[in-house]
Every structure is written in structure tokens, then in C-alpha cells.
Amino acid sequence: MHGVVGRQDALANANVAAPRVMLLLLVAMTGVAPISLYMLVPALPLLATSFASDISIAQMTVSLYMVGIACSQILMGPLSDRFGRRPVLLAGLTLMVVASLAxxxxxxxxxxxxxxxxxxxxxxxxxxxxxxxxxDLYRRERISSMISLVIAVMMIAQMLSPLTGGLIETAFGWRAVFYVITAGSILVTIAIALALPETRRVRPKTGGGFRGDVGSLLTSRAFIGYVLCQVLASQIIFTFAGGGPYIVVTHMGRTGAEYGAWFATTGFAYLIGNLFCVRYSPRYQLEKLIWFGLALQLFGSFLNLVWGLSGINQVPSWLFGTQMIVMFANAFVMSNSAAGAISVRPEAAGTASGAMGFLQMGVGALLSQFGAWLGGHFTTPAPLNAAVFALSLACASTMVFIIPRRNVVVSEELIEQAEEEGGIV
Known part of the structure; x- marks a missing residue:
């Protein structure tokens, strides 16, 4: 086993740029879309005024943006398995540059x-x-720590993007925001073209192509379980974000700025959770870290539900204090379950990643609306707390009833190692 691992790491080190350069490339390619999303948000009222339109129409620049993210992932993932990571990535980023100019x-x-x-x-x-x-580059035990590291670095930039967009819009107008986005996307495209080699593994001749990939993934209990676990965990974020503004601003009588400050605390907790995951993922099995996250997530969401039913969390400090526990734990669940999902069939990692991202964003759009309905139609946070607790419970159920036990997962890893010994890079 150690020989195989050493062989894989040596191949990775020979084929890719320095670790810091690779980290920056991964952060840039991951963050370019979400950062561009949040940079425009402060300019939405000005957009509506400039085009003499209703704010709900201007909001479609955000809502349909999320639809575009979902559609892209379900298509680009399989294409990257078929044609390679590099050409698909460059084609997608080139499209972003052209669309940004538009x-x-x-x-x-x-x-x-x-x-x-x-x-x-x-x-x-x-x-x-x-x-x-x-x-492609890292063995199963290191994937979740790398995903967490990319998310942690990206979130710092993402948390600053609304402020940056607001300052640009105030000083130069809303079109200047798109000048900056265009320049940023061009820089990312050039960096990818110059520094990122092709990392896709050589596919087995009997792989069966896209249909074979989809068939093998859909018949894998491990894949279905990990994807459901990751998607359900992500829906906690969407649901709470959808209902939070109504509860804090409408029912608690606080300002939008105060809500934004409190909501930032949950993002900070999620960031810290990812940093902890970076530290501990190499030391512990993926499943143990998921269980830790699920237990803490259930505890935090149950505590929030108790506060909601008792009327204690009618002030933001109680509501967001326990939600921070949930978000800290959520980082462990999401990064490790994502690592498990894309490890089931390594040569179909793009297809697995695309399916997971599509479900995350597609279901997220629906549950965000559901969270807004709960927050807008009830005078207490309890229904929203109950929804978050139900999602936490459903998330834990996937680990109990769907994902196979460790011995099954180990057998999948042994198969993967045997493939690597056979020449898959």
C-alpha cells in the first residue's frame, strides 16, 4: 500500500506545479463564479433604477445566475471526464470572459x-x-483536507466580494463591476492556460464511457449515500439563509445591516470548521470525521429547535449562536462526504462532482424559497429551526442506512490501488 501511495504522490509531484501554485489555481477556478455572483449583489437596486425596472426583475441576475451554475455542473463534469480537465476548463472560462464583456x-x-x-x-x-x-492528484485520505483548504481560502475572498462590489459600484457605477469581473476572469484563464497541466487519469478501455460512468455511480450505495449526505448538509445553509432575513428584520425588528453582521458569524464558523478539517483530515478516517460533523450538527440544530420552541431565541444572539455550532459541524460533513462521493469511481470524478454540484444548487434554489416561506409566514423561528433539524436528521440517516460500512469502502480503495498499479495516472 505504501508503495502505491508513494508512486501516486511521485507522479503527482512530477506532473503538476508547486503546491502553493496549485492551491492558488484551485482557489481561483473554484471562486471565480461565486465571487462574481456576490460582487453584483450590492448594485441590484441601482440596476433596477438604471433600467427603470422592478427590483424583482433585477433579482433575476442573481437567481438565473444560480441556475446557470447548476446547469453547468451537470454538463461540464462528464465532459471533463471525456475530453480532459484542461480543455473543458479553458472553454468554460473563455465563455465566462465573453459573457462578462456582454x-x-x-x-x-x-x-x-x-x-x-x-x-x-x-x-x-x-x-x-x-x-x-x-x-486526480490526491489519495482518498487527503481529498477532504484539500477541498476544505480551497474552500477556506476562497471564502475569505468571497466574504470580501460584496464589500468590493459595493465600493466599485459607488465610485464608478455598476458597469465597472463587470469590468473588474472581466479582468479577473481573463487573468484566471491565462493562469490556467500557462500553469495547469492535464490531470485526468487514463481511462480503462472497458470503462463504458459516459453511460458506464453514470450506471456505475447510480448503482453504488456509497456514491448515492455520500452525495445525499453532502447535498442535504448544504441545504441547511440555503434554508437558513432563505428564512433568516425575515426572522431577524421583520419579526425581531432589527436592521438589514445587523442581520448581515450576524449572518457573517455563521460564515466565519463555517470557515473555522474548514480550517479544522484541513488539520485533522489527514489524521482520521473520512467516515469518522463525517460522524463527528453529523453528531455536532444534530446537537446544534436540536439546541436551536429547543430555543425556538421555548421562545428563547427571539433575539439574534441565541439564534445565530447555536447556528454557528451547526455551521462549524457542517464544514466537516460537506467536505468529507464530497471527498467520499468523488472517490467511488476515480476515473468518473468529473461526472460525480457535476451530479453533486447540480443537486446542491438545484435543490438549494427550492429550499431557499421554502426557508423564506417559513421565515415570512411565522412569527417565531421555531418552524425554520425545525426544518434545519429535520435536514440534519435526514443527513445523518444517509450515513446510517445507505453508506456501506468501512470494510466495503476499503475494498473499493483496494480496487483503486490495483488500477493505479496497472498504470492509471
Whole structure:
């Protein structure tokens, strides 16, 4: 086993750039789409005014952007398995550059909305391909720590992007935001073209192509279980984010700025959780870290539900204090279950990553609306707390009833190692 691991690491080190350069490339390709999403948010009211339109129409530059991210992942993942990570990534980022330029010169809101969709469609290629590249380069025990490290670094930039977008819009107007996005996407594309080699593994001759990949993944209990675990964990974020503003601003009578500050605490907890995951993932089995996250996630969401039913969390400190526990634990669940999902069939890592990303964003759009409905139609946080607890419980159930025990997973790893010995790079 140690010989195989050493062989894989040696191959990885020979084929890719320095670790710091690779980390920066992974962060850049992962973050270009979400950062572009949040940079525009502060300019939405000005967009509505500039085009003499309703704010709900301007909001479509955000909602259809998320649809573009979802559609991109389900398509670009399998394409990266078929044609390679590098060409698909460069094609997607080139599309983002062209769409960003179209946003700059948009003369109507519908034109801007369409351009934003294609901007997301191209930019999201980096989100799905980055996970596949991590799977290409690192053994199973290191994948979750690398995913967490990329997320942690990206989140710092993502948390600053609304502030950056707001400052640019205030000083130079909303079109200047797209000039910056265009310049950033060009820089990322050039960096990928110059520094990123092809990392896709050589496929077995009997792999069966896309249909074989999909068939093998859909018949794998491990894949289905890990994907459901990751997707359900992510829905906690979408649901709480959808209902939180209504509860804090409408029912608690606080300002939008205060809500933003409190919500930032949950993002900070998620960031810290990812940093802890980076530290401990190489030391412990993937399944143990998922169980730790699930237990802590259940504890935090149950505590929040108790506060909601008793009326204690009618102030933001109680509501967000326990939600921080949930988000800290959520980082362990999401990164490690994602690592498990893309490790089931390494040569189909792009397809697995795409399916996971598509479900995460697609279901997230629905549950975000559901969370908003819960927050807007009830005068207490308890229904939203109950929804978060139910998602935590469902997430834990996938680990109990669907994901095979460790001995089955070990057998999959042995098969993978045997493939590596046979020449798969």
C-alpha cells in the first residue's frame, strides 16, 4: 500500500506545479463564479433604477445566475471526464470572459440577465472541475483536507466580494463591476492556460464511457449515500439563509445591516470548521470525521429547535449562536462526504462532482424559497429551526442506512490501488 501511495504522490509531484501554485489555481477556478455572483449583489437596486425596472426583475441576475451554475455542473463534469480537465476548463472560462464583456455592454435588463446566465455557465466549470482535479492528484485520505483548504481560502475572498462590489459600484457605477469581473476572469484563464497541466487519469478501455460512468455511480450505495449526505448538509445553509432575513428584520425588528453582521458569524464558523478539517483530515478516517460533523450538527440544530420552541431565541444572539455550532459541524460533513462521493469511481470524478454540484444548487434554489416561506409566514423561528433539524436528521440517516460500512469502502480503495498499479495516472 505504501508503495502505491508513494508512486501516486511521485507522479503527482512530477506532473503538476508547486503546491502553493496549485492551491492558488484551485482557489481561483473554484471562486471565480461565486465571487462574481456576490460582487453584483450590492448594485441590484441601482440596476433596477438604471433600467427603470422592478427590483424583482433585477433579482433575476442573481437567481438565473444560480441556475446557470447548476446547469453547468451537470454538463461540464462528464465532459471533463471525456475530453480532459484542461480543455473543458479553458472553454468554460473563455465563455465566462465573453459573457462578462456582454454584461459590460448590455443595453437592457433582459440582455444583462441572459449574459449573466452564460457568465455563470462558463465560470462554474471551475467549481466542478476543481473537485475532479483534487481527486486526480490526491489519495482518498487527503481529498477532504484539500477541498476544505480551497474552500477556506476562497471564502475569505468571497466574504470580501460584496464589500468590493459595493465600493466599485459607488465610485464608478455598476458597469465597472463587470469590468473588474472581466479582468479577473481573463487573468484566471491565462493562469490556467500557462500553469495547469492535464490531470485526468487514463481511462480503462472497458470503462463504458459516459453511460458506464453514470450506471456505475447510480448503482453504488456509497456514491448515492455520500452525495445525499453532502447535498442535504448544504441545504441547511440555503434554508437558513432563505428564512433568516425575515426572522431577524421583520419579526425581531432589527436592521438589514445587523442581520448581515450576524449572518457573517455563521460564515466565519463555517470557515473555522474548514480550517479544522484541513488539520485533522489527514489524521482520521473520512467516515469518522463525517460522524463527528453529523453528531455536532444534530446537537446544534436540536439546541436551536429547543430555543425556538421555548421562545428563547427571539433575539439574534441565541439564534445565530447555536447556528454557528451547526455551521462549524457542517464544514466537516460537506467536505468529507464530497471527498467520499468523488472517490467511488476515480476515473468518473468529473461526472460525480457535476451530479453533486447540480443537486446542491438545484435543490438549494427550492429550499431557499421554502426557508423564506417559513421565515415570512411565522412569527417565531421555531418552524425554520425545525426544518434545519429535520435536514440534519435526514443527513445523518444517509450515513446510517445507505453508506456501506468501512470494510466495503476499503475494498473499493483496494480496487483503486490495483488500477493505479496497472498504470492509471
Amino acid at each position: 454584461c459590460v455592454f448590455a443595453e437592457s435588463l433582459p440582455q444583462l440577465i441572459v449574459a449573466r446566465f452564460f457568465q455563470a455557465f462558463g465560470g462554474a466549470t471551475g467549481m466542478v472541475v476543481s473537485r475532479a482535479i483534487i481527486r
